[in-house]
Amino acid sequence: MKAMIFSAGLGTRFKPWTDTHPKALALVNGKSLLQRNIEYLQQYNITDVVVNVHHFANQVTDAIKANNGWGSNLTISDETGELLETGGGLLKARALLSGNEPFLSLNVDVLTNLDLNKLLAFHQQYQPLVTFGVTNRKSSRVLLFDKDNRLRGWRNVQTGEEKGPHLNAAETGLKEMAYSCAVIYQPEIFDLIKQQGKFSIIETYLDLAAEHTILGYDHSGDLLVDVGKPESVAVAEKLFI
Numbered sequence: 001m002k003a004m005i006f007s008a009g010l011g012t013r014f015k016p017w018t019d020t021h022p023k024a025l026a027l028v029n030g031k032s033l034l035q036r037n038i039e040y041l042q043q044y045n046i047t048d049v050v051v052n053v054h055h056f057a058n059q060v061t062d063a064i065k066a067n068n069g070w071g072s073n074l075t076i077s078d079e080t081g082e083l084l085e086t087g088g089g090l091l092k093a094r095a096l097l098s099g100n101e102p103f104l105s106l107n108v109d110v111l112t113n114l115d116l117n118k119l120l121a122f123h124q125q126y127q128p129l130v131t132f133g134v135t136n137r138k139s140s141r142v143l144l145f146d147k148d149n150r151l152r153g154w155r156n157v158q159t160g161e162e163k164g165p166h167l168n169a170a171e172t173g174l175k176e177m178a179y180s181c182a183v184i185y186q187p188e189i190f191d192l193i194k195q196q197g198k199f200s201i202i203e204t205y206l207d208l209a210a211e212h213t214i215l216g217y218d219h220s221g222d223l224l225v226d227v228g229k230p231e232s233v234a235v236a237e238k239l240f241i
Contacts, residue, residue: 001120003104005037005045006086007182008079011109022056022136024108025063026227028236029185032225033108034060036240038070040107044116046104050096052077052089086201087193094190107181111240112224114182118190119217128213130189130205131181135220142176143205143216151214154206165210177216180224224234 011023024034031039034051039181043051049072053060054125057080064074077093084092089106097103102123104116114133134143144153144166152174153164174179192212193204205214223234 001046001101001104002048002050003017003041003106004050004052004077004090004093004097005034005106005108006052006089007034007060007108008052008083008089010055010083010107014109014230015235017230018055020056020058022053023227024048024051024060026109028111028227028233028240032063033111034063035067035070036111037106037108038072038074040105040111041106041116042072046116046181046208047072048075049073050075050077050093052079052084052093054079054083054107078232082198087195087199087204090201091190091193091196097187099187102184102186103184105131105181105185109227110181110224111227111236112182112219112222114180114219114222114224116182119182119219120184122215122217126215128193128215129186129208130183130212130214131217132183132215133219134177134216135218135222135224137178137220137224139178141179143179143202144174145177145216146174149215149218150167151205151209151216153209154202161232177218180219 009025011018014023017026025032051074074094140158142155146152152166155162195203223239227236
């Protein structure tokens, strides 16, 4: 299985580190977020990995070269010309992820011990277009699922704004779950994406969910830290040695 680690972001919430460094190289107990995610994938024999770069891209590529990819085969998807967010970044990397098998994506600033074998088994059992990890942790933005774990929408908890196919179906009793950023895609996703340029992959999920099965895999109880702010490093260091 191939994987992509989204590593191109500006890391605006992670200042002042990101004034002079990419967030991907922020350290948690002496290891960068990028190294930790590469080693996490290695636990599941996933060593063919695409890494996208934009913010201080040369620092990321230099670290990869200096460490020989930390033992994995890393390919760069270069977004130095324009930061494309997760959806645009995935689309740009299409040629690097091409094949007949499902592939995986992670966000570099999320650390988790989610069992990827279980996520893949769930995906293989139900055969959706997309499967991603979710948990019942608190979040200002949540995804909405029906009783069959099928994605039906998105909600901003603070403003009440909602998007998604459930709005037309007038569904009730939907579960709020937080996105874990560990995703398995069927390769045909590329032929279905309607957005172009810079966009969030969440837009694609919501666009496709009306006609295609997109499932959430509940792994509540697993470790998960969004290392989005400098203060979250201390939290991560207590959980990820």
